Amino acid sequence: MKIFCYGVIDIEEPYAQAWGKANNVEVGTTSEALTADTAKLAKGYDGVSSKGIAPVTEEAYATFEKFGIKQLAVRQVGVDNQDVAAASKHGITLTNVASYSPRAIAEMGVTQAMYLLRHIGEYQARMAAGNFTWDASMSSTEIFNCTVGLIGAGHIGGATAQIYSALGAKVLTYDPFYDAGLEPYTTYTDLETVLKESDIISLHTPLLPSTKNIIDAAALKKMKPNAILINMARGELVDTQALIDALKAKEIAGAGLDTLANEVGFFRLEKPYAETPKDFQELNAMPNVIVTPHVAFFTKLAVKNGLEIALNDAKDIIDGKKSRHAVN
Ligand code: NAD
Numbered sequence: 001m002k003i004f005c006y007g008v009i010d011i012e013e014p015y016a017q018a019w020g021k022a023n024n025v026e027v028g029t030t031s032e033a034l035t036a037d038t039a040k041l042a043k044g045y046d047g048v049s050s051k052g053i054a055p056v057t058e059e060a061y062a063t064f065e066k067f068g069i070k071q072l073a074v075r076q077v078g079v080d081n082q083d084v085a086a087a088s089k090h091g092i093t094l095t096n097v098a099s100y101s102p103r104a105i106a107e108m109g110v111t112q113a114m115y116l117l118r119h120i121g122e123y124q125a126r127m128a129a130g131n132f133t134w135d136a137s138m139s140s141t142e143i144f145n146c147t148v149g150l151i152g153a154g155h156i157g158g159a160t161a162q163i164y165s166a167l168g169a170k171v172l173t174y175d176p177f178y179d180a181g182l183e184p185y186t187t188y189t190d191l192e193t194v195l196k197e198s199d200i201i202s203l204h205t206p207l208l209p210s211t212k213n214i215i216d217a218a219a220l221k222k223m224k225p226n227a228i229l230i231n232m233a234r235g236e237l238v239d240t241q242a243l244i245d246a247l248k249a250k251e252i253a254g255a256g257l258d259t260l261a262n263e264v265g266f267f268r269l270e271k272p273y274a275e276t277p278k279d280f281q282e283l284n285a286m287p288n289v290i291v292t293p294h295v296a297f298f299t300k301l302a303v304k305n306g307l308e309i310a311l312n313d314a315k316d317i318i319d320g321k322k323s324r325h326a327v328n
Contacts, residue, residue, distance in 0.1 A: 039063035101302035106159035108296035112256030144168030149198030152205030254288035
């Protein structure tokens with residue numbers, strides 16, 4: 001059996017080869033993303049796997065169908081960059097990895113929140129300018145005196161609730177899906193209450209029509225002036241221009257963003273800074289904002305788990321079995 005993997009990052013390679021050896025499968029890899037053009041690299045393979053956020057269009061699935069390939073195992077949670085209907089049309093079963101290490105993403109969100117809460121970026125900006133003073137605007141709140149509001153509490157939001165709860169924070173959650181297992185760590189409430197009462201607001205929903213721009217100008221106006229917004233989920237959950245306006249107007253205190261609505265085209269690429277989007281540059285220049293290039297997942301455990309779960313799914317489907325991670 002032969003499986004071809006797209007979007008392979010350097011630390012995945014040894015895990016890919018070790019999995020191939022253990023399962024008697026030849027694993028081919030490329031760092032290139034799956035596109036209509038790179039789909040042809042899978043010629044001669046029995047199955048495929050991809051990782052990345054660039055949109056995958058119908059031509060890629062049609063090429064796989066021509067090669068006799070019946071599945072595409074996505075090595076990540078989100079399938080919003082896939083055209084699920086087009087995949088089905090070409091007989092391609094898509095699988096995702098719904099949970100590879102929710103703690104990886106949860107911990108990055110908490111890390112950014114703590115950094116912002118203690119104004120570390122602002123201290124660093126002052127010190128770089130030879131200013132070693134501080135003032136009332138930079139005083140902090142201890143985390144155990146904070147109210148943290150989660151919007152979405154599935155795998156990652158749930159892990160986030162557990163961490164903040166262990167740190168002594170009061171944790172509120174807005175999620176239309178109630179999970180009794182999270183009761184020890186959080187109190188479920190409505191979106192309005194989360195927006196109005198939270199010192200830290202952390203987004204953990206998928207990108208859906210109901211969640212696109214869930215944080216818009218109106219939502220930002222409801223937040224406390226000391227509120228910190230954390231988005232480790234999908235850039236499109238936030239109206240970026242409204243966020244910039246709210247930060248400039250000091251309607252909220254800061255933002256930690258691992259994902260941006262327009263990140264495809266520069267995240268995971270090398271690009272002259274001047275050619276990056278202006279809204280990114282504006283956010284990145286603010287000492288009370290952290291932007292990271294969609295790396296919240298990037299821990300050794302998460303990468304290994306994601307690769308192994310996806311390739312197990314690919315092998316099962318090639319072997320004619322069903323995968324419980326099928327999304328179509
Ligand atoms: P999940 O499916 O386990 O949980 C999502 C939760 O959101 C569910 O409980 C669902 O009921 C809830 N939800 C759906 N619609 C909602 C709405 N309108 N309002 C409030 N809650 C709503 O997903 P997950 O694995 O926890 O992933 C969460 C997000 O994190 C996704 O957007 C995913 O793509 C993203 N993610 C980012 C990274 C990264 O590296 N930054 C890595 C993995 C996942």
